[in-house]
Amino acid sequence: MSITKAAEIKYQFENWLIQEAKLLDRIEFDNWYELMHSDLQYLMPVRVNKEGNERPDYSTEMFAFQDDIDTLKMRVERLKTDYAWAELPPSRTRRFVSNVDVLEYEENNYALVESYLLIYRSRTDDIHHDLISGERRDEFKYEDGSWKLSKRFFIVDQTTINTRNLAIFV
Amino acid sequence: MMIKHALPPLEKMDSEDIIQHLNDAMLPDEGKIPTYIMGSPSIHQLEKEKIFTKTWLFLGHESELPNNGDFITRDLAGYSIILNKDKNGTIRAFYNMCTHRGMKLCRADKGNKTHFTCPYHGFTFDNTGELKGVPLQKDIYGDALDKSTMALHEATIDSYQGCIFGTWNPEPEPLSDYLGDFKWYWDLLFGRAEMEAAGPPQRYVINADWKIGSDNFVGDSYHTMVTHGSIVKLGMVPSSKYSKKGYQLHTPHGHGCNIGMPNPDFAFEEHLVPEFKRNLSDEQFDVLSNIKNINGTLFPNLSFLISHTEIKGKLISNTSVRLWNPIGHDKMEVITWFFVEKEASADWKERSRESFILTFSPSGIFEQDDTEVFTDITNVGRGLVPQQKALHYTLKMGMNRTPTTNFPGPGTVYDDKFTEANQRNFYKYWLELMNS
Numbered sequence: 325m326s327i328t329k330a331a332e333i334k335y336q337f338e339n340w341l342i343q344e345a346k347l348l349d350r351i352e353f354d355n356w357y358e359l360m361h362s363d364l365q366y367l368m369p370v371r372v373n374k375e376g377n378e379r380p381d382y383s384t385e386m387f388a389f390q391d392d393i394d395t396l397k398m399r400v401e402r403l404k405t406d407y408a409w410a411e412l413p414p415s416r417t418r419r420f421v422s423n424v425d426v427l428e429y430e431e432n433n434y435a436l437v438e439s440y441l442l443i444y445r446s447r448t449d450d451i452h453h454d455l456i457s458g459e460r461r462d463e464f465k466y467e468d469g470s471w472k473l474s475k476r477f478f479i480v481d482q483t484t485i486n487t488r489n490l491a492i493f494v
Numbered sequence: 495m496m497i498k499h500a501l502p503p504l505e506k507m508d509s510e511d512i513i514q515h516l517n518d519a520m521l522p523d524e525g526k527i528p529t530y531i532m533g534s535p536s537i538h539q540l541e542k543e544k545i546f547t548k549t550w551l552f553l554g555h556e557s558e559l560p561n562n563g564d565f566i567t568r569d570l571a572g573y574s575i576i577l578n579k580d581k582n583g584t585i586r587a588f589y590n591m592c593t594h595r596g597m598k599l600c601r602a603d604k605g606n607k608t609h610f611t612c613p614y615h616g617f618t619f620d621n622t623g624e625l626k627g628v629p630l631q632k633d634i635y636g637d638a639l640d641k642s643t644m645a646l647h648e649a650t651i652d653s654y655q656g657c658i659f660g661t662w663n664p665e666p667e668p669l670s671d672y673l674g675d676f677k678w679y680w681d682l683l684f685g686r687a688e689m690e691a692a693g694p695p696q697r698y699v700i701n702a703d704w705k706i707g708s709d710n711f712v713g714d715s716y717h718t719m720v721t722h723g724s725i726v727k728l729g730m731v732p733s734s735k736y737s738k739k740g741y742q743l744h745t746p747h748g749h750g751c752n753i754g755m756p757n758p759d760f761a762f763e764e765h766l767v768p769e770f771k772r773n774l775s776d777e778q779f780d781v782l783s784n785i786k787n788i789n790g791t792l793f794p795n796l797s798f799l800i801s802h803t804e805i806k807g808k809l810i811s812n813t814s815v816r817l818w819n820p821i822g823h824d825k826m827e828v829i830t831w832f833f834v835e836k837e838a839s840a841d842w843k844e845r846s847r848e849s850f851i852l853t854f855s856p857s858g859i860f861e862q863d864d865t866e867v868f869t870d871i872t873n874v875g876r877g878l879v880p881q882q883k884a885l886h887y888t889l890k891m892g893m894n895r896t897p898t899t900n901f902p903g904p905g906t907v908y909d910d911k912f913t914e915a916n917q918r919n920f921y922k923y924w925l926e927l928m929n930s
Contacts (some may be wrong), residue, residue, distance in 0.1 A: 368857075375602040386693025386832065390851045394806050398728055398852070402859050407723030410862035422813050452701075484827055485602065485698040488865040490857035 330426075337464070338424040340471055345419035345425045348493055353400045356493070361465050361472035366391040368478040368494055382479055388490055389478070399493075410491035417492055418444040435464040435471065441478070441494065445487060454487035456480065456494065503878055512536055513929060522922040525888045525914065528762075532703040533875035538823035546571035549737070550652070550798040551660040551671050552817055553577050557656060557690035559585060563621060565608040568651055569819055569827075570660045570818040576600050577651075577658065580621040581608065587660045588623055599646075599764050603694065619646050624674040637787065655684035670829065675904035676749040676792065682782050682797055683798055683813060687769045687835040692847060697832040698856040702868035703875070704795050704826045705924070706819035710864060711789050711797035712750045713742060713916030721863045728859075730803040740786075742892070742916055743907040748923030749907075750916035751790020751798075753781065761785055761802040761811040763842045766835055777902035790916075793923055795819065801860075803847050810842075812850035824872045890914070 326352045340359075347356040360366075368389040370383040391399070402408050420442040428436035439463055447452040463475035499594075504512055518529045531537050554567045554577055564576035567590060574590035576599065577681060592599050592612035599610045599619070609626065611618045618627035623646035634692050651660040652669035654677065660668055666672070673680065683689075710717065718737040722884055729825075737754060744750030760783060764769070788800045795818040802811040816830040832850045834843050853860045874880070892913025901907040908915055 370694055370696055373601065373603045375605045375607075375749060378605075384695050386696065386847075387851055388696060388855055389857050390848055395848070395852050398805075399859065402724045402728055404728045405724040407720070407727065408863070409721060409866045483697060487698065487856075487868055488700045489698070489862040490855075492863040 328334055333426050333429055334420050334424060337426055337435065337471070338421070338439075340464075341421045341424060341437075341439055341462075345421050346471075349417050349419055351414050353403055353493075357397065357400050357445045359473055360393060360396065361467060363474045364391070364393045364396060365475045365477075367476065368480060368490075371483045382485065388480070388485065403491075408491070410489050411436075413448065415492055416446040420444075427436065434449055434466070437462045437464065442475050443492070443494065445492060447488075455480075456485070456487055458494070460494075470482040500537060500669070504534050504881060506606030507536070509540060509832055510841040511549070514716055516925065520921070520925055522918045522925060525890050525893060525918060527917070527921050528880075529871075529875045531875075532706060533824055533872050533880070535823040538703075538820065540928060541820070542544045542572065544930055545924070546820070547662045548930070549663070549794055550661050550666065550667075550669055551794075552792070552815070553587065553658045553660045554649065555656050555691045555833070556585070556658060557836075558604070558651065561606060563608055564604070565600070565607060565621070566604045567600055567602065571662055572821070574598060575649055575660065576610065576646075577660075578607075578621050582622070584622075585651065585653075587623075587649040587651045587657065587658075588625065589649065589770075591647070592617055592619075593625065593644045593646060595890060599760060600882075617644075623648060624669070655680055656689060672747060673749075673792070674747060675745040676747070676776065678778065678903050679743075679751055679753075679788075679790065680792070680903075681763060681774060681778055682785075682788065683800065683815075684833075685698075685773055686778075686782060687766055687773060687837065689833045692829050692834050692843065693832065696855050697827060699821075699827055700865050700868050701825050702865075702872040703824060704820040706820040706868045706871050707797060707816070707826065707828070707864075708791045708793070708795055709917050709920065710868070710918050711799070712748075712791035713914055715740075715742070715752045715754075715911035716914075718866070721867055722860050724863070725803070725859065726760065730805065730853075737787075738912050739912065740911045740913045741898075741901055741907055741909055742913050743901070743903065743905040744916045744919040745819070745905040746923070748920045749791065750913045750919055751788055752912065752916070752921075753785055754787040755781070756784045757786035757802065758811050759786075759802075761787075761800065761809075763835070763838050765839070766837060769835075781903065793920065797852060801849070803853060804850065805852065808845070808904045810845045810849045812853070814850055814854055816854075820930065824876065863924065874919070893918075 370386045371382050374381045421439055424439040425438045441460050443456040458478050458480040461477040464471040465474040557580040558566055562579050562583050565576050568577050576588045576590050579585050590599050593618045597612050597614040599612055611619050616629040620626050625641040625644040639893050649660045715737040719734045740754040742752045742853045786802050791797045798815040800813050813833045821827050836844050892915040897906045898909040
């Protein structure tokens with residue numbers, strides 16, 4: 325693959341992730357949800373401290389998120405009710421996406437993309453902030469002329485997550 | 495309420511004055527619980543001394559240690575311990591500290607080992623706690639080192655229905671007595687079938703006092719209408735008063751739970767019924783068959799839950815326990831385990847886990863809103879003003895009611911979940927221990 329072509333593909337997914345971050349940070353959850361593929365698996369495994377270099381150093385049995393397209397819809401719908409106290413008022417979040425790396429790519433079909441994610445979260449008048457940092461392994465499927473997220477695997481960097489809840493998306 | 499007497503800040507009082515002040519301000523039988531106990535560093539210091547190093551605390555479940563040599567590191571009253579099944583199959587709890595210079599011996603969450611080697615000087619202990627190896631022992635110590643005096647320190651542990659509890663108290667009340675009548679209810683969770691912890695626990699931090707979590711689970715079904723209003727809107731439960739119907743009960747030592755019933759649907763997998771019947775008394779099975787949910791707290795900080803909700807058009811229950819582990823006066827680490835019957839089908843286990851994660855994990859749509867409340871209660875309870883103004887909440891609900899005798903389980907039982915009798919019982923024992 326030419327460098328130009330590789331750069332074009334990378335740009336495409338980097339831009340996808342940046343636009344996604346923007347939607348989430350701007351509380352446009354319905355538009356964000358539209359980016360999801362109906363086969364979606366939305367996973368965030370529990371991170372564990374293992375002996376030495378034993379891998380993987382995350383659990384394959386327990387997750388902080390384990391959603392499909394239906395349960396993700398419930399989360400989005402919940403946030404629209406008058407009782408979603410955890411996000412009333414919404415957190416100010418700022419998602420920083422970097423180190424985007426396209427590992428697999430089949431034109432107009434499938435892509436596997438790794439990236440880093442840093443989420444800054446500020447709630448109400450609390451002067452402290454939460455930082456959630458980790459690595460994403462995202463899979464995309466091409467459908468109706470656009471790339472949809474079909475699998476997200478978010479490996480968080482903390483074993484004890486330092487935020488009061490995950491009422492936000494990763 | 496106006497201030498009657500100006501008091502010095504708790505932080506400037508000695509322990510005896512704090513206890514005196516507590517006894518004046520806190521009258522659990524009348525429902526008077528001062529807000530400042532939810533945010534004071536001095537109260538927390540006393541709790542560590544008088545409660546957390548004295549009572550039995552949950553460490554884990556035997557299913558987390560299936561093989562000899564398996565270990566998990568846990569926290570016992572703020573001190574790291576290694577819980578391990580030694581080479582003889584005995585489960586032991588070691589203070590996670592090398593007896594030579596105090597280095598933390600093991601820094602993994604779990605694993606399997608025959609020996610633990612200290613990263614500082616290489617002292618090596620086997621998994622029965624004996625010191626076996628000292629680098630250059632002859633050169634340095636000659637024949638003068640008595641390794642038998644340097645075994646790892648052990649905490650006292652005991653278990654009930656696979657749940658392992660530990661204590662630093664050198665003369666604890668027997669676990670069986672500590673649990674007392676509450677065992678009847680613990681059996682519904684852990685004795686109904688062979689249970690297993692599926693995966694490692696979830697861990698996250700809430701900037702809130704640990705008691706708010708215990709209080710919420712021990713008796714506060716009342717909050718569900720408002721705090722968890724969103725789940726009614728999502729159709730996961732039928733009505734906002736869903737949580738009112740049932741029983742609230744408590745036993746001595748501050749333990750208590752709420753049992754939502756009846757339930758027209760059976761909350762568990764049908765093919766497990768013979769196992770349930772073998773393990774439970776007829777009365778216990780009758781209660782289990784009719785529950786729609788149970789939530790409660792085993793004093794001081796272990797809360798538990800069976801939740802039964804409709805997800806994607808299907809009913810599914812999940813069983814979990816959580817520790818509200820204090821790591822400061824206004825901060826706790828929440829450690830939550832998901833449990834499932836070992837003999838449940840793969841499909842049930844999978845759906846039950848998904849429902850746990852969706853509802854009561856850190857991303858859980860029940861859990862999220864609780865943590866928001868817990869955090870803000872602690873914010874409000876901090877500092878001098880709550881103390882000086884003697885802010886309190888008055889837990890009157892259920893005070894003028896007579897307990898029912900029409901329930902098969904032991905304890906003081908009310909035939910309605912919207913009472914606050916359990917919180918009063920919880921704080922009564924808390925105050926008793928603070929006075930000890």
